[in-house]
Amino acid sequence: MKSSYIIGIVVIAVAIGVIISTAGNASQYVTFSDAVLMAKEGNAAKVHVVGKLKKTSDGKILEEYNPAVNPNLFTFVLIDNNNQEKKVIYRKPKPQDFEKSEQVVIVGSVKNGNFIADEILLKCPSKYQDKKIKE
């Protein structure tokens, strides 16, 4: 076989490998019910859940953070786009400006009924919307 064919085949194989691995490693945007289902099926893949923070009637966010006890544990409640809520455990310090975020994306998976988030992406109000003219 000509060496150029071999090279061609190798290149195509790697390219296909890249695509398959991307598809396989790509995460998904899901709701909490999907995430729970995945956990039940033993699928430990990490997913993205988009939602809003749960607040009490007086506008306070339902959250718990006691840095004096454990600076690496932060929990809160997220309501997903299907209005289902779930406790989220984040094993890092509470992100700055957490309260201000309009929308929260959490990346992780469900374990023992709680969502263990590895990452929290805060969607803060766009700086253009936020800009108000001051007289």
Next chain:
Amino acid sequence: MVHEAIGNWGHLFVVVSFVAALIAAIGYSYTAYLTEKNKTLTDVLSWKRFSRVVFFVHSFAVFGIVFCLYYIISHHFYEYHYAWSHSSNDLPWYFMLSCFWEGQEGSFLLWIFWQVWLGLILIRVNKTWEAPLLAVFSLVQAFLVSMIIGGAIPGIDIKIGSSPFILLKEYMGNIPVYLSNPDFIPKDGTGLNLLLQNYWMVIHPPTLFLGFASTLVPFSYCIAGLWKKQYSEWIRPALPWALFSALILGVGILMGGYWAYETLNFGGYWNWDPVENAVLVPWLVLIGGIHLMISYKNTKSSLKTAMILIISTFLLVLYSTYLTRSGVLGESSVHSFTDLGLKNQLFLYLVAFVALALVLLIKAWKEIPAIKKELNIYSREFWVFIGALVLCLSAFQIIIPTSIPFFNSILKSLGIDSNMAPPAEQAAFYGKWQIWFAMLVALLSGIGQFFWWKTMDAKKLKKSLYQPIVISLLLSALLILAIDLSGLDSAINSQSHYLFLKLKFILLWTCAIFSIVANAHILWGLLKTNYKLSGGAVAHIGFSILLLGVLFSAGYSKVISLNTTGLLFSKEADESFNTENMLLWRNDPAQMGSYELTYKGKRLQAKDFPGYVDEQKVFQTENPLKGIATEDIYWKGKKYFSKGDTLHIQPKNTYYEVAYKNKKSGEAFTLYPRIQSNPGMGGKIVSPDIRRFWNKDFYTHITSFIEDKDREWSPEKEFTARVGDTLIINDYIAIFKGVEKETALPGVSLGPNDGIIKAHFVLLGKNRQYDLYPRYLVKIEKDEKGRQNILLGQIPEVLPDLGLRVSFLSIHPATETFTFSESTTQKDFIIMKVVEKPLINLLWIGAFIVVLGLLMAISRRYSEFKKMRDKEPDTLPLS
């Protein structure tokens, strides 16, 4: 007064530059067409002269736009939306530059500006290729200028571009302010994003955009070559430009990485963010393209692939522009631009050039010279070709996951709902692939050099590779031992699959060392004959050193701030608990590995002061930019401010002083991680502080802290005391030492009859004792009728270390007692993360060497081009 004229001029310049670019594109195309048809020389010349003049008009208009926009920003004309939303009064001039390109419109303008210069230089240095080159340039310019034209096609509601010269009033529409006062102009702008208030952000964007702009030059040469059927002649003049582009784009990427390392809080120089990836990919492809161009020059092979790669580089720049500016990336990137509604226009721009390039390439495909001979694995072109392929595969692996949001948007427009998200652990995912590509690139950059400079066969290959292979294996083995001894390996011990990981690391550094040794060997030979030819070897050495820097700083980075409080958390089966952040109470030393850390409090930066000022020594006045020294302020023994002096401070930045002390070696240093706040931008920004050692960086950043305004104070608890009493305040023993009268207090204006009574407590804290001075203020004021009013006030003393506040409430002369009150809150603390990054300096050193190598290559290739150009008889240009 609204300065309408400057904006009108700006807009006029935009329109002129757009129209001129279009005419120049047509004119230059026609010139090129005429040459092809062998029209008379005068015809060709007059058309060429005409097109050139039109391009000059375009250039002049572009300079006009830049001038107008900068004038508006630097003169604080906040009646313009661009100035209002991107700048503010307190910014120094160099940040005004950053304001200029903070917005999409300004950054397009920067790009256009660079391309004008490149076009002008090309007109000057290469008359032969002027017409087809500038035709492509002008067309690109027309597309780019259309992005800032800011108009709409009448009749149909399609927005074309977004003008930087739009008035705030036009932008905001009928909001109440304008109804009551049509001439309203804001006094101040909303400011520049704090992240961009950094010297790197003054030079990084212009460099990057020059990099983007310069990819147009080799692209235009290639298109011109296809168009004029000069399939191989374009290589020589394009080569120095391709190298220049690789240099500038590479430096731009590195600057971005360095800025991220110093300013952002994700803990490194590369985050695999889509915006970063989208710039790296064209660079990788360009490097592949350059190698094939050089290979073609010497061996007449791989021309087609070289063309494809050079064209792809430019198209990938357009694609990355589309990704970052169309809003497609959405939440998957932290630093894409805000969406200006230019999505369709950007897509058209991309599609137009993809189509143009494809049509030309397909039309010419059969005519492009190619060697039919089978590739010989002992030939140099074979190894260079393989190297370029590996670079392209590496680029492909990066662009595919980066494009997931793009795929989603395509599917969505087809009516298919896709919920695909980027990989959850991006760094690990990309790293898994890229480490193999890195090995191959390092290996090939070494082997390729041997094939390049020597004619090879199986026997010779063995002979010449034998030495470098043995040397690199030896060095690699030594490194394994050194790492074992230095304890670096403990950094990866925690990984479950660590044996495989370690093996990959060993392989990578062996390949990198081999590349360094092999290229050094070649370099040595070249230095003896002609050092001018050694640019490639130098660049390869630099790149492999850079790879080593990446490998060690990322692969062996170690979190030092492990939580060692002794608290045990219940451990789930496979979940290793994240304990990477540690809490430091103020002035309460904590242990971190062999270091003792003390968070000493908040600091401010003051003008004309070399270090940082203790926040507690500065009385904050109503003007946030001014403070008053409440005591003498020293730095390294020298007095800079006396009590009562005014300090010019930057209230946006708070520095948290953290003292490090190595208990073994006794070495001590202080770091000041920073938090920036800008309420207008709605956010806090955490920036690290880095202690640099020759062999490692100590990277410290704050991950959580408590804000003063968020503190909740307990209800005041009153107590009465007599001088000399010993009492308990908030569980601490305190002695009431006495009271005295004070006649002056910085920040408080006192009249002749006013007075301050200062109480003095000594409180025994856990680590030290504190002096507390709660104050009682008596002010006598006369109103208009001459009656005296006595105002009483308290100036409480706050001890952030203990979360304690003591106020002086009243004086009881009869019993010689005094009433105070105490209130408590959480003690002040910060939570921070410290990461050690070994040998990161190799990365920067390697980058410098790559730059040096590229500079050598540019100078060599440019002189080659010049020699050839000047050799050609100075007849009238071909086109």
